[in-house]
Amino acid sequence: MKIIECPRDAMQGIKEFIPTEKKIAYLNTLLQVGFDTLDFGSFVSPKAIPQMSDTAEVLANLELEKTDTKLLAIIANVRGADDAALHKQIDYLGFPLSVSETFQQRNTNKSIAEAMEQLAQIQDICHKHGKTLVTYISMGFGNPYNDPWDAETVIRFVEELHKLKVKIISLSDTIGVSNPENITYLFESLIPVFKDIEFGAHLHTTPTTWQEKVEAAYNAGCRRFDGAMRGYGGCPMAKDELVGNMATENLVAYFEKIGLNLNLNKAAFNAALAESNAVFS
Known part of the structure; x- marks a missing residue:
């Protein structure tokens, strides 16, 4: 089981600049977990x-x-x-590729092509x-712009990424509209077919629906989950309001x-959970 902690996703939508020293202290605490x-x-x-x-x-x-925690930069x-x-300290480069043409333009100022x-x-x-x-x-898992979406479209995107030999793909519920049915369908359709790809779940969610989403993804074979302490954050490019991240403490709990040993320093x-309040408040 891999848990990806995403303070970048939690911080990026906050308008008031978080002092660099505060970021460093918080991230160093997270690195000990x-x-x-x-x-x-x-x-x-930066604009x-x-x-x-x-x-x-x-x-x-x-x-x-x-x-031993690895670093990912978007x-x-x-x-x-x-x-x-x-x-050299960075292990992973993360790129957001959208199945929504509108969001691809909003998020990266370019078309899908x-x-x-x-x-x-x-x-x-x-x-x-x-x-x-x-x-x-x-x-x-859908978009708010009325752009076309269905599970088969997502699968076609994965096929194109497979041609590029992409080894890690995270299915992202950018606005919190996923449900157990489409989560299950996508992971069960993808994981057995693309055995050389590691699939992850980056699920933004409301506090009342997080568990059914995690349970569906896990039962469908997903073993890589993104979270953020206390569910802070969300994508500022997505809509006028943010839908929070999956709370890491919920993932861990x-x-x-269900009996998994996550080998975390409790x-x-x-300490990081407590410090997150000072960082984001």
Whole structure:
């Protein structure tokens, strides 16, 4: 089981700038917990996401010698990939590819076709610099723009990513519209067919529906889950209101309840959970 902690996703929608020193302290606490990966920052335009403008400075001050947790940075174009790839501390580059044409334009200022072209170039950059590309299929369970969506469309996108030899794909419920039925259908349709791809679940959710979503994804074979402490955050490019992230403490509680050993440092986990209030309030 892999739990991906996503403070970047939690922070990016906050308008008031979080001091760099506060980010560094919080991320260093998270690095002690034992998560598989930390989605810590992004190399994108500071005009688009000003909260992440200090990502390089934050990265330079992370205490990576004390952790086995890997680092993931989000990028939105080739330039961002070039910048991120220069940092040897980063293991994964994450790119949001949307099945919604409207959201692809809003999120990365390019069409789906242009995004696919850039994704091929980003994959080359990853190979050149020893990084692994993580592709998020944004609006993977529907969208609010009346753009066409069905499960077969998502499967076709996966087929195209498979041709590019993408090894990690995270199905993203960007606005919290997934349900147990479409979660089950997608993961059960994809995981047995694309055995060389690791599929993840990035499920934004309301506090009342989180468990049924996690349960459906897990029972359908998913073993990679994204979360954020206390469910903070959401995608600021998606709609006028944010739908929060999957709360990490809920993920941990559920998986421990069904008997999984997550090998987490509980003291560090509780410290990070407490510190999250100071960071986001």
